[in-house]
Amino acid sequence: MFEDPRAAEEEYVNSHGYWPIMHIVAIKEESVDANPNLPVQLMEAFADAYCIAAGYLNDPNWSQIVWAKYALDQERQAFKKSLWTSGVAANRANLERFLGYSFDQGLTDQMLSVNELFHSSVWDT
Secondary structure, three states: OOOOHHHHHHHHHHHHOOOOOOOOOOOOHHHHHHOOOHHHHHHHHHHHHHHHHHHHHOOOOOOOOOOHHHHHHHHHHHHOOOOOOOOOHHHHHHHHHHHHHHHHOOOOOOOOOHHHHOOHHHOOO
């Protein structure tokens, strides 16, 4: 689809400021009603997991891929920041684009706001 996918991806990040969102975790409203701290606790658990994973990435023996460290170094040099941001505020522009695509593609019957999708306790994360 792209003659040079790496260049296209780098251009996307440079022009938009973020890597396209790939995953969102959903919690049932009744679960949050039963445990109001759950959204924040879940975000903290994912932040802890991210730190553990980052520790592996900094270990030159973390992978069986011989040149994994070089690929990681190239990524860090190309983007100057982590592309794996966490939190609603940190991903607001990315989420808004995602919601626009969802509406444009008919996956939602109305344009939703980011705050409609997330519990108020995590809006500022």
